[in-house]
Amino acid sequence: MCSRPTAGDRGAFRNDDARHNDAPLIVGARTESVSDDPPARPPSANLIDALAVRRNALVGVTAGVALAVFVYLVRVFELIGPVAGTQAYPVLGPEGWFLVLGFVLASATALLVTGLLTAVTAYRLTREL
Numbered sequence: 001m002c003s004r005p006t007a008g009d010r011g012a013f014r015n016d017d018a019r020h021n022d023a024p025l026i027v028g029a030r031t032e033s034v035s036d037d038p039p040a041r042p043p044s045a046n047l048i049d050a051l052a053v054r055r056n057a058l059v060g061v062t063a064g065v066a067l068a069v070f071v072y073l074v075r076v077f078e079l080i081g082p083v084a085g086t087q088a089y090p091v092l093g094p095e096g097w098f099l100v101l102g103f104v105l106a107s108a109t110a111l112l113v114t115g116l117l118t119a120v121t122a123y124r125l126t127r128e129l
Contacts, residue, residue: 050125056117057110064110068102 048054074080075098089097 051118051121053114053118056121057114059117060110060112060114061106063113064106064108067109068106071105072098072102 076095087094092100
């Protein structure tokens with residue numbers, strides 16, 4: 001019967017070549033300094049500012065929510081007429097299911113609009129270089 005090696009058996013399964021070094025790891029002394037200077041901004045923060053991602057995200061979320069509210073109102077209140085077929089909507093009812101679908105539509109639209117606006121901003125910035 002085979003058993004797993006224990007801590008005392010570790011040396012029996014090793015080869016004696018250079019890749020197995022049991023010498024302790026020596027770490028140099030770290031010097032820590034305290035400064036009143038604010039930490040430097042990461043490089044990605046400058047890129048996000050240059051591409052106006054926050055503004056684009058705000059526009060995207062606004063467009064997504066507006067579209068989702070419009071589609072939800074049209075569907076739930078049947079503003080363009082009743083739906084031809086009938087369907088059973090378990091647990092949440094039709095309003096609940098369309099509210100969930102409205103959230104998905106708003107999220108997807110916000111992501112799409114934000115991505116497109118950021119791509120346009122990036123294209124314009126590269127044309128200026």
